[in-house]
Amino acid sequence: MMRWILIFILSICAISTAHAENTNIEDFLNQLTAHYPVPGAALIVQNGDDRQSYYAGYSALDSENKPIDAQSRFRIGSLTKMYTGFIINHLIAEGKIGLDDKLRDYVTNDLDGRDVDNFDAVTFRHVFNDKSGFADYLDAPFIQDTFLNNRCVEDENQILKFLRDVPAHAKAGAALGYSNTAYVLLGSVLKAQYSQTDLEDIFKAQIFDPFGLTQTGFNSSLYDVFGVERYSAGLPFSSTEVWTGCMRLADGGLFATADDVLTFVNAILRNDKEDKIADTAGVSHWDTELGRFYGHKGRFPGFASAAFYAPEHDVSFVFLVNSGLVNIDAALDEVLKLIFKPDYHFAGRDDLLWFSYQDETRGGKALDLPISDVPPIE
Numbered sequence: 001m002m003r004w005i006l007i008f009i010l011s012i013c014a015i016s017t018a019h020a021e022n023t024n025i026e027d028f029l030n031q032l033t034a035h036y037p038v039p040g041a042a043l044i045v046q047n048g049d050d051r052q053s054y055y056a057g058y059s060a061l062d063s064e065n066k067p068i069d070a071q072s073r074f075r076i077g078s079l080t081k082m083y084t085g086f087i088i089n090h091l092i093a094e095g096k097i098g099l100d101d102k103l104r105d106y107v108t109n110d111l112d113g114r115d116v117d118n119f120d121a122v123t124f125r126h127v128f129n130d131k132s133g134f135a136d137y138l139d140a141p142f143i144q145d146t147f148l149n150n151r152c153v154e155d156e157n158q159i160l161k162f163l164r165d166v167p168a169h170a171k172a173g174a175a176l177g178y179s180n181t182a183y184v185l186l187g188s189v190l191k192a193q194y195s196q197t198d199l200e201d202i203f204k205a206q207i208f209d210p211f212g213l214t215q216t217g218f219n220s221s222l223y224d225v226f227g228v229e230r231y232s233a234g235l236p237f238s239s240t241e242v243w244t245g246c247m248r249l250a251d252g253g254l255f256a257t258a259d260d261v262l263t264f265v266n267a268i269l270r271n272d273k274e275d276k277i278a279d280t281a282g283v284s285h286w287d288t289e290l291g292r293f294y295g296h297k298g299r300f301p302g303f304a305s306a307a308f309y310a311p312e313h314d315v316s317f318v319f320l321v322n323s324g325l326v327n328i329d330a331a332l333d334e335v336l337k338l339i340f341k342p343d344y345h346f347a348g349r350d351d352l353l354w355f356s357y358q359d360e361t362r363g364g365k366a367l368d369l370p371i372s373d374v375p376p377i378e
Contacts, residue, residue: 028346033057038323040068042258045317060226073255074320077298080254085282106189117168128281132182133170152246180251187250216256218248227302227322261318269309304328
């Protein structure tokens with residue numbers, strides 16, 4: 001009898017802990033969307049076989065008629081690189097390209113290598129190790145001008161031409177340096193390898209259909225979540241709806257539901273040996289006090305995102321917000337505490353945004369960060 005009583009008590013404790021954990025995560029998302037310039041948020045956590053989903057807020061700035069839910073499709077920014085890397089990995093496994101082959105031998109658009117630093121030297125391995133040395137097109141004046149003036153970048157050729165006029169920041173293989181440009185080039189490689197002109201068709205055949213990702217794509221007609229952005233002090237918050245069909249590129253052009261992203265992350269990272277995960281193209285690692293996580297973080301005007309898997313804990317999660325103002329590193333610090341510390345409660349923090357913001361609902365407390373600290377888009 002005592003044994004059954006003990007089991008019953010332990011069961012009640014487990015249920016209570018799970019309930020508290022759910023409540024604390026829900027409270028975090030509710031605070032995030034109520035007290036910060038974050039219209040909406042989604043967080044899905046999978047612990048072993050148990051998957052829990054949490055949603056808060058709305059799909060657009062100043063819109064309360066469409067709540068964020070399981071069908072909400074966010075721009076996922078640099079999480080796209082994991083998808084691009086997966087397809088390149090597949091081509092490498094088939095022997096169609098080599099990890100140490102030069103990209104120049106596979107790019108067939110009008111970028112022929114003349115006057116482009118590093119183009120004759122960069123290999124696929126350099127790209128996946130963040131050692132291409134290519135300048136990042138997102139630092140280019142034409143891109144900043146494009147965003148500030150609500151214009152649209154139509155295709156990769158416009159971006160790749162940027163390479164002709166900007167020197168590399170390092171020789172290929174010489175130094176670490178994050179480059180979105182390198183992944184735009186991978187998109188050009190994919191189009192050449194599959195004889196397609198649209199990345200949507202390639203990703204659909206190689207990833208979306210095989211993994212059942214029905215709510216993922218580059219197709220702007222299905223886009224239904226719009227972000228909020230602010231580019232410098234004194235400028236108002238603005239919607240990013242104007243960029244809905246822009247930049248359908250291999251470095252950051254995908255949109256997806258949180259559930260679809262988690263399905264993809266689980267498919268490529270779960271049930272695999274850690275040394276093999278570490279070699280997965282397009283996947284980064286993140287070392288924390290809880291161990292090493294594998295996945296990626298992303299930013300795009302109006303959006304911030306993260307998707308990771310921790311082999312040591314068999315836990316994966318996806319976190320998406322439709323605000324480019326969120327300090328994703330600070331937000332992830334809170335997410336990990338909420339996932340792994342059931343008694344933890346979010347109580348606000350001053351570094352959750354990239355700039356000074358006064359929240360009237362918190363008694364007018366200013367979040368005192370300089371606007372110059374806004375990181376580059378990833």
